[in-house]
Amino acid sequence: MNPSNYLKIKDKIPSNVKILAVSKGFSSHEIKTIQNIGQNDFGESKFQEAFAKQLILKDFNQINWHFIGKLQSNKLRKIVQNFEFIHSVDSFEKLQKISHVSFEENKNPFIMLQVKLGDDPNKGGFNPDLLRLKWGEIQELKNIRLSGLMTINPRGLSSKENLELFKKCRSLADSFQLPDCSMGMSGDWREAVEAGATWLRLGSLIFGDRS
Numbered sequence: 001m002n003p004s005n006y007l008k009i010k011d012k013i014p015s016n017v018k019i020l021a022v023s024k025g026f027s028s029h030e031i032k033t034i035q036n037i038g039q040n041d042f043g044e045s046k047f048q049e050a051f052a053k054q055l056i057l058k059d060f061n062q063i064n065w066h067f068i069g070k071l072q073s074n075k076l077r078k079i080v081q082n083f084e085f086i087h088s089v090d091s092f093e094k095l096q097k098i099s100h101v102s103f104e105e106n107k108n109p110f111i112m113l114q115v116k117l118g119d120d121p122n123k124g125g126f127n128p129d130l131l132r133l134k135w136g137e138i139q140e141l142k143n144i145r146l147s148g149l150m151t152i153n154p155r156g157l158s159s160k161e162n163l164e165l166f167k168k169c170r171s172l173a174d175s176f177q178l179p180d181c182s183m184g185m186s187g188d189w190r191e192a193v194e195a196g197a198t199w200l201r202l203g204s205l206i207f208g209d210r211s
């Protein structure tokens with residue numbers, strides 16, 4: 001991993017778009033290297049792996065931890081205790097549980113709701129119609145800060161298809177007056193920026209290939 005990669009990427013990304021450095025598969029040492037040159041937001045997708053690094057990095061108070069992986073119900077409390085942001089809330093039931101647990105733990109995490117816009121059977125998320133239907137109830141939930149929507153595009157799309165799906169995510173977020181769209185990864189971040197992403201989730205582009 002070469003820190004100058006990070007600086008080069010950062011240079012290409014408009015300054016109003018935030019970078020989430022996805023550190024899954026990489027060590028606390030590599031996180032420190034990037035943190036040292038100004039990156040404070042790190043994304044992880046597995047609780048156990050993340051927690052081991054969080055313990056090592058517990059004195060790095062500037063780091064904001066973002067959970068971006070599949071949310072298992074039996075890990076929700078630990079995720080709420082240890083992450084400031086959760087990008088991958090894919091059902092109303094999990095959102096309710098997060099709200100409840102956050103209240104008990106005296107937390108108030110930033111939340112992005114994962115929406116399913118393409119038809120990839122491997123990717124979860126709210127169906128947009130269901131989200132509209134539940135919107136009233138969602139807004140009533142306490143101890144969560146709903147900041148936006150998150151989406152993961154299916155693999156293998158053309159640049160134009162990626163752009164179309166990202167635009168759908170942006171307009172859906174706008175319709176709910178949500179500021180954030182967490183969308184775009186190493187392979188499709190340009191389209192995401194064009195469509196109005198506010199968080200790019202970049203792993204391999206920053207850290208190199210995961211072994």
Ligand SMILES: *Cc1c(COP(=O)(O)O)cnc(C)c1O
Binds near residue numbers: 024185187202204
């Ligand atoms: C791994 C992962 C990323 C980063 O992927 P790269 O292609 O390495 O940039 C982004 N979002 C989610 C949800 C991931 O699991």
